[in-house]
Amino acid sequence: MLRLPDIRHRLVGITGETLGEMFEAYDLAVDALDRFRTQHPREEKLITEYEQLCLEIEREVLVYCADR
Known part of the structure; x- marks a missing residue:
């Protein structure tokens, strides 16, 4: 589950x-x-890369929801 409780x-x-x-x-x-x-x-290096990837996906979901 995404960390987006709001x-x-x-x-x-x-x-x-x-x-x-x-x-x-x-x-x-x-x-x-x-x-x-x-x-x-x-x-x-991989940990940092994947932490960033998860944050980017969370941001994409926020943008997607804002456009709805």
Whole structure:
């Protein structure tokens, strides 16, 4: 689930392929980030990259919802 508690109620009412694809991309990115965080040795560059990717997807969802 996205870390967007302020708009979760809006997300429930929005359907569409675009939003579904964003959710899928976010889920994959979070799963990868979790794996990178538990690996030893840690690959900080990948962790930083995927943290940024998750934030970017969250921003995309916010923009998408604002346009609805």
